[in-house]
Amino acid sequence: MTSRRARPVRRPAVPRLLITVVLALFLLFFVLPLLWLVLAATKSDEQLVHGNPLSFGSWHALRANWAALTGFQDDVLLLWLRNSALYSGLALAITLCVAVPAGYAMAMTEFRGRRVLLSATLIVMLMPTATLVVPLFLEVNAVHLIGSMWSVILPYSFYPFGVYLTFIYFSTAVPKDLLAAARIDGCSEFGVFRHVALPLATPVVALVGFFSFVANWTNYFLPYVMLPESDQMPVQVGLGTLLDSVPSFNPTVGALAVERPQLALATLVAIIPVLVVFLFSQRFLIAGMLAGSTKS
Numbered sequence: 001m002t003s004r005r006a007r008p009v010r011r012p013a014v015p016r017l018l019i020t021v022v023l024a025l026f027l028l029f030f031v032l033p034l035l036w037l038v039l040a041a042t043k044s045d046e047q048l049v050h051g052n053p054l055s056f057g058s059w060h061a062l063r064a065n066w067a068a069l070t071g072f073q074d075d076v077l078l079l080w081l082r083n084s085a086l087y088s089g090l091a092l093a094i095t096l097c098v099a100v101p102a103g104y105a106m107a108m109t110e111f112r113g114r115r116v117l118l119s120a121t122l123i124v125m126l127m128p129t130a131t132l133v134v135p136l137f138l139e140v141n142a143v144h145l146i147g148s149m150w151s152v153i154l155p156y157s158f159y160p161f162g163v164y165l166t167f168i169y170f171s172t173a174v175p176k177d178l179l180a181a182a183r184i185d186g187c188s189e190f191g192v193f194r195h196v197a198l199p200l201a202t203p204v205v206a207l208v209g210f211f212s213f214v215a216n217w218t219n220y221f222l223p224y225v226m227l228p229e230s231d232q233m234p235v236q237v238g239l240g241t242l243l244d245s246v247p248s249f250n251p252t253v254g255a256l257a258v259e260r261p262q263l264a265l266a267t268l269v270a271i272i273p274v275l276v277v278f279l280f281s282q283r284f285l286i287a288g289m290l291a292g293s294t295k296s
Contacts, residue, residue: 041065041265048261061261069262069269072242077266079231080238085273087149087223087234088216091156095212099159100205103166104193108179118167125160130221137225151226152234156216162208169204170197210281214274235270242266 032054040048043057044064051057069077106118124132136155137146145151174197182192198205220236227233230241244250245258 037264037267040261041268043261045259045261057261062265065259065262065265068259069265072245072258072262073230076230077235077238077269080233080235081269081273083149083232084217084234084236084270087152087156088213090149091153091216092209092213094153094157095159095162096205096209098157099162099208099212100166100198100201101193102163103168104170104197104201106163107167107170108176108197121160121163121167125164129219133221133225136222140226146226147228147232149232152223155222155226156212156219159208159212159215162212165208165211166201166204169201173204174200206281210277213277217274239263239266239270 036053039054039056042059042062042065043051044061047057047061106114106121132155140146140151140155145154179192179196182196183189187195217234218236219234220240223234224237224240227237230238233241242258242263246260246263247257248260
């Protein structure tokens with residue numbers, strides 16, 4: 001009886017064509033607005049309105065827009081960037097010091113109320129951030145911190161998503177036998193966490209740090225409510241102030257007017273730190289996303 005070779009099954013070309021079309025649509029939807037934003041910063045207001053939307057303006061216009069932007073209210077944009085870096089950096093440090101040990105404790109220890117605590121973490125994680133602003137405002141006001149930088153930093157530091165990520169990682173990607181062997185060798189519980197678990201958790205620590213930094217840097221509503229003074233604002237709230245100073249959006253603007261290309265340039269400056277952090281941490285981000293995909 002002769003054996004017949006199985007012919008390779010040809011996949012239909014329609015799904016591949018469909019995938020290509022969908023990816024092209026996503027590319028147009030996300031890349032074109034970003035490209036327009038970058039090119040808008042190189043134009044004058046007249047060129048932006050009447051010129052080709054996807055054409056490059058000039059380096060002279062870019063320098064003029066930057067000079068006008070940094071001169072707005074005595075270099076207040078640089079002050080807003082410094083505030084954002086301060087708030088996001090301090091909150092990130094506190095988040096990593098709290099979320100990672102909390103996730104480790106919830107994954108590796110059994111205690112009364114553990115399931116309730118995990119369920120509460122998931123519920124808070126799923127709640128929209130805006131719904132928590134009023135309760136947070138009342139709590140911060142009760143301890144008389146409204147208007148201080150801690151009114152933003154402390155709520156930023158409460159990051160249940162980071163606790164959940166570290167809980168999943170330690171539950172799936174770290175062998176418990178390895179931790180048990182360290183305890184048998186005489187290592188304390190803190191020593192097990194510090195010398196064994198934490199070095200293995202570098203990918204998820206980077207993942208939590210990146211998500212926390214991005215969430216803190218892009219948060220608008222919380223600092224808008226907590227910080228009443230302009231010199232305390234982070235850059236996201238400052239962009240709202242710049243938007244109110246554009247005559248096209250606010251006809252009542254006086255002498256301190258901001259043109260639309262300058263607003264586009266300020267938006268680009270505001271997203272550069274997040275882009276830089278992503279470029280330097282993408283290797284750890286990919287490892288952290290894949291670390292808990294298989295159980296050890």
